[in-house]
Amino acid sequence: MAALFTGKVLMANRERDEVETERELGRALENKVLLLYFGSGQCPRCRQFSPLLKDFFLRLTDEFYVERASQLVLVYVSRDETEEQQSAFLRTMPKRWLAVPFGDTFKRELELRFAVSEVPAVVVLKPNGEVIVGNAVEEIRRMGPACFRNWQEAAELVDRNFLLAEDFDDWSRRSITDPIRRLKYKLDKKTEMKNKERKEEGEESS
Template sequence: MVSLFTGKTLIVNNQDRDELDTERELIRVLENKVLLLFFGAGTCPRCQAFAPVLKEFFVRLTDEFYVERASQLILVYVSLDESEEEQDEFLRRMPKRWLLLPFQDELRRELALRFAVQNPPAVVVLEPNGEVIASNAVDEIRSLGPSCFKNWQEAAELVDRSFRLAEDFDNVAMRSFSDPIRRLKYKLDKKEAAGRENGEEEDGGALRLWDRLGKWGVCRKPRKIFG
């Protein structure tokens, strides 16, 4: 799959528009991943209707707020927009982890021809070796949601990485000061729910959360007013 972008530049859809233009960077980002090529246009009504569905699908699989570890999934937006301004306006509301080709790159049209894209939106699903898993997964994503990724993962025979390499943490920005607190609370809420099923005290999870936050100096542990 890396060969698909050999000699090309991929742009990260973040504020700085970071560029991936070396073979090493492309391998690190694309290797052992399922690749989604999303062909769309910001002025296309069907694309506008599908974009929130695809955004939710992608976030549910890659945001650590929802999953313990981001899925082996990469999305490249292949713009069919008529201008770069239309492209940028459309991507402004999309996930920052999406990648895109430079608007001036003719590879956008070459990919549309190669995968016979005629009516956007279209989502082509590729194995790491470039083989096609689905020529257009729009309906599958709409009907099955994130669960369809497991089918793609099995079809691609991905190597399950139960760890993350050191370089995977490079340039990982904290979304906000409260981000680690939010993640911890999310995990403790799940443990607390499981504890209640086993007959544990209902306030145990909350008090443990305050204990940990107190150690960080974020807030003080609340006093038990009743009981």
């Protein structure tokens, strides 16, 4: 997914920091469903939808609602008329959101690439950049957080529950298949131990 943003800059809503290095982008976007939210703080339809999207996102990622955040990242692609309007809007949104900087022509590239003609629009992407849903606004309105499970299955994400707690710090440096290999190793090891116990029991009985 980071390939979509190669050579680009994203803003972290938490402290308005830039997220621009390949490693930073990889860590932020790898193995996650990506939502591109095209909207504006001044658009009446967006003002109605944005609180729903905020609640949707928080219920999937905030520790108040879930034990572990879902594999979900959102990038705000603004149609605000001024940088002040964009900043004011983002201050009301979750701190985990990312945003394309105001005035960046990349916003127009994204609109053309994903055929966004009106707002609000939420484009749902797999980690490899393939489109899962062209505009999920109505799906989010109708189903709420439940629709994430469908996206997760479509994206074929590696379940992070396979990872050990101490592995999360350097997840970005690991292969995406590492958790699967570790699980297979544990299963093979368990089978080996059982076979060894059976062999010892057989020797004792003889």
